[in-house]
Amino acid sequence: MTEKTPVLSVRNLVVEIPTRHGILRPVDNVSYDIHAGEILGVVGESGAGKSMTGNAVVGLLDRPARITSGEILLSGQHIHTLKGEALRRLRGKMMGMIFQDPLTSLNPLLTVGDQLTETIQEHLKVGQTEARNRAIAALEEVGIPAARSRIDSYPHEFSGGMRQRVVIALALCAEPDLVIADEPTTALDVSVQAQIVALLKRLCREKGVAVMLVTHDMGVIAEAADRVAVMYAGRLAELGPVREVLTAAHHPYTAGLMASTPLASQGKERLRQIPGAMPRLGNLPDGCAFHPRCDYAQDRCRANPGPTLDTCDGRAACWFPLNTKQKDEVSA
Amino acid sequence: MLAYIIRRVLQSILVLFVVGLVAFAMFRFVGDPVDNMLGQERTQADIERLREQLGLDQPFVVQYWRFLEQAAQGNFGLSYRQGRPVSEILLERLPATLELAFVSGLMALLGGIALGIFTAIRRSGISANIIMTASLIGVSLPTFLIGILLIYVFSVELGWLPSFGRGEVTRIGGWTTGFLTESGLKALILPAITLGLYQMTLIMRLVRTEMLEVLRMDYIRFARARGIREKSINFRHALKNTLVPVITITGLQLGSIIAFAIITETVFQWPGVGLLFINAIQFVDIPVMAAYLMLISVMFVGINLIVDMLYFAIDPRLRVDRTAGGH
Numbered sequence: 001m002t003e004k005t006p007v008l009s010v011r012n013l014v015v016e017i018p019t020r021h022g023i024l025r026p027v028d029n030v031s032y033d034i035h036a037g038e039i040l041g042v043v044g045e046s047g048a049g050k051s052m053t054g055n056a057v058v059g060l061l062d063r064p065a066r067i068t069s070g071e072i073l074l075s076g077q078h079i080h081t082l083k084g085e086a087l088r089r090l091r092g093k094m095m096g097m098i099f100q101d102p103l104t105s106l107n108p109l110l111t112v113g114d115q116l117t118e119t120i121q122e123h124l125k126v127g128q129t130e131a132r133n134r135a136i137a138a139l140e141e142v143g144i145p146a147a148r149s150r151i152d153s154y155p156h157e158f159s160g161g162m163r164q165r166v167v168i169a170l171a172l173c174a175e176p177d178l179v180i181a182d183e184p185t186t187a188l189d190v191s192v193q194a195q196i197v198a199l200l201k202r203l204c205r206e207k208g209v210a211v212m213l214v215t216h217d218m219g220v221i222a223e224a225a226d227r228v229a230v231m232y233a234g235r236l237a238e239l240g241p242v243r244e245v246l247t248a249a250h251h252p253y254t255a256g257l258m259a260s261t262p263l264a265s266q267g268k269e270r271l272r273q274i275p276g277a278m279p280r281l282g283n284l285p286d287g288c289a290f291h292p293r294c295d296y297a298q299d300r301c302r303a304n305p306g307p308t309l310d311t312c313d314g315r316a317a318c319w320f321p322l323n324t325k326q327k328d329e330v331s332a
Numbered sequence: 333m334l335a336y337i338i339r340r341v342l343q344s345i346l347v348l349f350v351v352g353l354v355a356f357a358m359f360r361f362v363g364d365p366v367d368n369m370l371g372q373e374r375t376q377a378d379i380e381r382l383r384e385q386l387g388l389d390q391p392f393v394v395q396y397w398r399f400l401e402q403a404a405q406g407n408f409g410l411s412y413r414q415g416r417p418v419s420e421i422l423l424e425r426l427p428a429t430l431e432l433a434f435v436s437g438l439m440a441l442l443g444g445i446a447l448g449i450f451t452a453i454r455r456s457g458i459s460a461n462i463i464m465t466a467s468l469i470g471v472s473l474p475t476f477l478i479g480i481l482l483i484y485v486f487s488v489e490l491g492w493l494p495s496f497g498r499g500e501v502t503r504i505g506g507w508t509t510g511f512l513t514e515s516g517l518k519a520l521i522l523p524a525i526t527l528g529l530y531q532m533t534l535i536m537r538l539v540r541t542e543m544l545e546v547l548r549m550d551y552i553r554f555a556r557a558r559g560i561r562e563k564s565i566n567f568r569h570a571l572k573n574t575l576v577p578v579i580t581i582t583g584l585q586l587g588s589i590i591a592f593a594i595i596t597e598t599v600f601q602w603p604g605v606g607l608l609f610i611n612a613i614q615f616v617d618i619p620v621m622a623a624y625l626m627l628i629s630v631m632f633v634g635i636n637l638i639v640d641m642l643y644f645a646i647d648p649r650l651r652v653d654r655t656a657g658g659h
């Protein structure tokens with residue numbers, strides 16, 4: 001799998017926001033790949049830069065935030081240099097996006113069919129009838145019952161879960177290779193969350209779409225993701241296969257996140273919050289940004305330059321990674 | 333939906349009843365109608381007879397009811413000043429006011445929406461900012477001052493457009509129109525601008541605010557993320573949503589154009605109902621004043637109703653009957 005060109009390749013991405021109090025870096029030197037048919041989960045506390053990373057990829061950063069360095073490659077093509085019209089043509093066709101709240105993601109005054117056919121006709125050279133047929137097929141694919149009769153309904157005529165299915169259909173109707181789902185289940189009832197996750201997973205496998213799945217929910221990660229990226233204060237804290245990261249976290253922050261989420265695998269262990277809060281962007285500590293909250297912090301952690309994936313073991317940005325005993329013994 | 337419409341119609345009727353009460357109270361308590369109608373040489377018998385004739389000896393409620401009955405048939409009695417039926421005088425004057433209101437309303441609506449969209453889309457552009465600043469002046473200058481300024485520039489200094497009157501009018505049935513002659517059209521320009529400018533700036537600022545609000549919505553962001561082109565985002569996805577809240581206020585604004593017409597008609601000596609009303613006040617011509625009041629309120633209420641219906645036509649969420657849950 002690694003020999004193939006990844007669908008999305010983010011290289012040393014930096015997003016900056018100039019403010020009166022200096023330049024903030026909501027995304028700081030982030031690199032990751034996503035391959036066809038693979039789901040990359042992205043987790044981290046609120047404000048960690050998850051959405052900012054996704055928005056940077058599709059070129060929808062709100063000003064004054066902007067990409068100041070790094071590269072974004074879509075199937076091997078540089079896209080971070082594209083602007084305006086060229087970028088617009090890629091959106092929807094090459095990369096789709098799914099937002100958090102299906103109640104607000106759909107235009108209330110246009111029928112579901114209008115929104116689908118417009119998107120399809122924007123990107124694919126098809127006529128009105130063909131676009132409509134494709135729209136119906138797209139709705140069927142995401143599990144909307146009686147799609148043919150519901151296509152002319154307005155968004156408010158669907159339930160929350162169904163609306164999120166419509167949103168997914170919209171994101172996928174022009175057959176993009178990459179989908180960025182920014183907390184697609186957060187706003188939904190618990191009972192439908194699992195269905196939506198299962199749907200995303202199925203579509204990813206069947207269509208070979210690369211998915212970036214942003215979430216707060218470790219359960220969703222465990223359920224759907226192949227690999228997981230943990231973000232902290234704009235930086236990658238850990239990146240690795242989901243099973244390994246969840247069962248044997250290398251970064252103390254990941255371990256803390258795991259300990260504070262009720263996962264089935266953890267059985268009866270008591271939940272433990274990480275003490276303190278994530279530092280504000282304008283006020284990051286030197287060295288490892290996590291050190292004020294870290295139980296394992298040592299002098300080296302407070303010195304610049306801080307740890308990065310590259311300068312550490314490639315999986316966690318930590319000078320003293322956890323759960324690596326075996327490896328140490330092997331290499332010794 | 334039907335229940336809603338019925339409720340609105342009932343509300344409208346209630347409003348008309350209240351306005352009717354005010355109009356009636358004017359008849360009853362502002363000056364003595366008998367005094368007004370009989371000259372200096374009158375006998376007590378004359379007064380009694382007229383009182384009876386006019387039903388002034390009846391209880392208040394009966395009088396009020398009779399007044400409403402008459403008003404509903406368009407019968408407001410005779411003008412004290414001209415001695416002719418008020419309805420006849422009003423009908424004569426109405427076309428002038430309606431044509432003026434129509435033109436300035438159209439101008440305010442089209443101009444306001446177009447400029448509102450423009451200033452919203454080009455939020456940080458120079459021309460948008462110039463328009464916004466200019467609109468502040470438009471909102472803060474009183475109508476009569478705008479009218480006088482326009483007269484000064486275009487009539488007195490440049491001599492392009494007439495400063496008063498309606499120009500030549502053509503009679504079609506009971507309607508007189510200024511649309512068909514050059515002088516009639518020319519005469520419309522300055523009053524229409526004077527009357528419509530304020531409404532136009534209001535509508536423009538309203539459309540701009542709403543549009544900016546809508547452009548921040550998730551569904552616009554999602555449409556962008558799907559690669560929908562800007563033109564469609566602005567004029568299809570955003571504009572429709574902008575118009576929903578704009579329609580209500582705009583409708584009310586258009587209603588008030590007819591009321592505001594009083595000032596414009598006075599400045600330009602425009603022979604409409606507004607000018608008629610001003611003249612009626614000078615002569616305490618109560619029947620004319622009362623009839624004008626009723627006419628204006630019927631129009632207001634009617635426009636309001638139409639606006640509500642439009643609301644339904646645009647927003648599908650209101651069209652379904654809510655069966656379960658609140659609203």
Ligand SMILES: Nc1ncnc2c1ncn2[C@@H]1O[C@H](COP(=O)(O)OP(=O)(O)OP(=O)(O)O)[C@@H](O)[C@H]1O
Nearest residue numbers: 017024026045046047048049050051052053064281
């Ligand atoms: N205009 C701005 N000025 C200053 N800081 C900003 C601005 N916009 C965003 N930020 C900061 O950028 C950081 C990244 O935000 P982002 O939305 O990517 O976080 P997130 O990980 O998606 O959080 P959440 O889980 O709450 O969605 C946040 O700390 C936020 O405070």
Ligand code: SF4
Nearest residue numbers: 288291294301318319
């Ligand atoms: S580098 Fe040091 S402070 Fe940072 S996570 Fe690792 S041990 Fe903790």
Ligand SMILES: [Mg+2]
Nearest residue numbers: 050051052182
């Ligand atoms: Mg977010």
